[in-house]
Amino acid sequence: MKGHLQIKNARVIDPTNKTIDSYDVFIVKGKIAALGNKPEGFDAERTLDASGLSLIPGMVDLCARLREPGAVHKADIASECRAASAGGVTTLCCPPDTDPVIDEPAVIELIHHKAKIAARTKVLVLGALSHGLKGERLSEMWALQNAGCIGVSNARAPVINTQVLRRAYSYAANNGLTVFIEPDDHWLSMQGCAHDGPVATRLGLQGIPVSAETIALSRSLELIAETGVRAHFGRLSCAHSVELIRRAKQEGMNISADVSAHQLHLSENDISSFNSAFHVLPPLRSMRDMTALRLGVADGTIDIICSDHQPHDADSKQQPFPSAAPGISALDTLLPLVLALVDEGELELHTAVRALTSNPANTLNSAAGTLTIGAAADLCLYENNIDWQLDENNMHSRGKNSPFIGWNFRNRVKHTIINGTLIYSASQ
């Protein structure tokens, strides 16, 4: 029957029920109709043999820059939605630091419209916390919410005036909006491009101390407690930040936190050759910080792993290290990098999958990221135990700025299904 898809013999990893079993998945009209036993009246229009493949809910990426509007010479919504779907990401969330900034409904409408035309990964949008991200006036949060933004954020732009920040949190709480925070103290990180430590000292690079992150994080924690806003901390980079989040959660605060996948694999030592592919913000920190971030994910202090995808054109990166644009093109490596931690025994498979699916969905108040009967059939099927190497040609993103080029991986996305439609299949 039309719209009936049967996925056969997949190794199904269900993060909600914490099970791994081999069974069939039945999809009817874009939704998950049954797991295991064929539902009544099901007549497969199409079957997909998934023997040897693992199946997880489609991944939910909490932070991916699409570069549109504003920097379409780097990438655009169509190109990055294609890359996201090829990376197994079926829902992504785009921060408000586009150009123009997402501080009025028209920009949200534009992004939703282009994403709909691209007809691949679903795109959610964060609105600006302050007008123009300038940290001076509140944005029209009600209007933004009405136009479909699912939270507010000032991205990495500073809100220097603490009174403005407190009122912005309070107003977001009033509207039931979650604030998404990238903790960064403007003054302490100004002009910095590397972790303030021995490597930056040796290379003569302006350092960004750990306190740039922890001071901003502590300030926000106090204001969250006072205003009662629901908050999410993104892109953590320091061991001490993990500790602060852990304590706040123990005290019962309603917060969640994420880390980008590259922070779980790279450290300050990687910038030693001035390779601008490793220039990211927040900077790559010490090995000790990296280990603490891994432990934070493993024990659930850090709920989510995101890509922090930032595609660039070649010119933006072909500059001396401090002048090169920060950021990594990361959609292609999100799943392989996270599953590498599972293969290395650093993370439990279910923890890893939850950090990529149901946890970010919860933070976004989205129904995505699960295998619940009746949920949209957004699925990712991947191969494990293969050997492949990342290079510019097999990257799907238009941005080729990955420090992982040349790395070998064992896991790779094979099929991506969105609303029951097979959107992507890897070629052999």
Add this chain to the structure above:
Amino acid sequence: MVNKPSKASLLAQDAWNIQLDARGRLKHFLTIEGLGSEILNTILDTAESFANINEQSVKKVPLLRGKTIVNLFFEASTRTRTTFELAAKRLSADVLNINISTSATSKGETLLDTLRNIQAMQCDMFIVRHNDSGAAHHIANHVSPRISVINAGDGRHAHPTQAMLDMFTIRRSKGHDFGRLRVAIVGDLLHSRVARSQIHALNTLNTGEVRVIGPKTLIPAGIEDMGVTVYNDMATGIKDADVVIMLRLQKERMLGALLPSEQEFYTMYGLTREKLKLAKADAIVMHPGPINRGVEIESAVADGPQSVILKQVTYGIAVRMAVMSMVLGREPDSENDSDGEAQT
């Protein structure tokens, strides 16, 4: 499991080894870090022979006749550019001075476009100064393989010819055995590319002890890892030093709240006759210039008998001649050097 950087680690190694050609000879001179004492001593020995030439009335040798050297300065400089120019001319090379801070990049041309244009003029060597740390590595990675790059200062990272002329000055005053020397570097370590290169050079030449002295605001995090002892107190740090190297203090440091005033810095860390008495009686005093009298050094010390500051300038020419002749005087190597195509 990720099979960790197969290619990535090779790239990283390349980035350090790009200074050497396939036969281990100096092809670029970007940083002291990663070079062995053998190469550093060869530079010093070669400089010794040029120093003698420079003392003669006819100061020119034909070693680099027909070679074109471009002074590519993205940051203002008089002294360094002049000594490079003089060194190149004494080796009979043609010299072109290009000041980029006022030309191309302010018109929106990218750094690499500027380089491609200049290398299309068939030159053999770029002497580069740029305000970004890592700029010299970046340029060396992207120029045509037939062009050599000498770093004349990149951001806070390195100034290797300055460090080598300092080593030359120390060797002339104190002899070849650095092992018995105690060297103190004083002042603004945080912003100093000269100090970083000096530290690498001193440690590569097995200096007995390298000390850095300055206020906590001007000592960068983890500098101990470079093989130095940190002193925040001048009197303790300078005690029994054989060599005292003063660094230049930029006036804009007061604005960034790194220091309260020049006077206070001078009181605490300025090299006065009195403080110099704490060093060994035969200690020499060095400064990369230009000096701020009354800020980091007392005039009577700068002009005094222990000062070798002007000798440093003189030796700078010989050391730069040595580096240029070693780099450009190589017999053509295999495919690396003869290949005239740009790799970018």
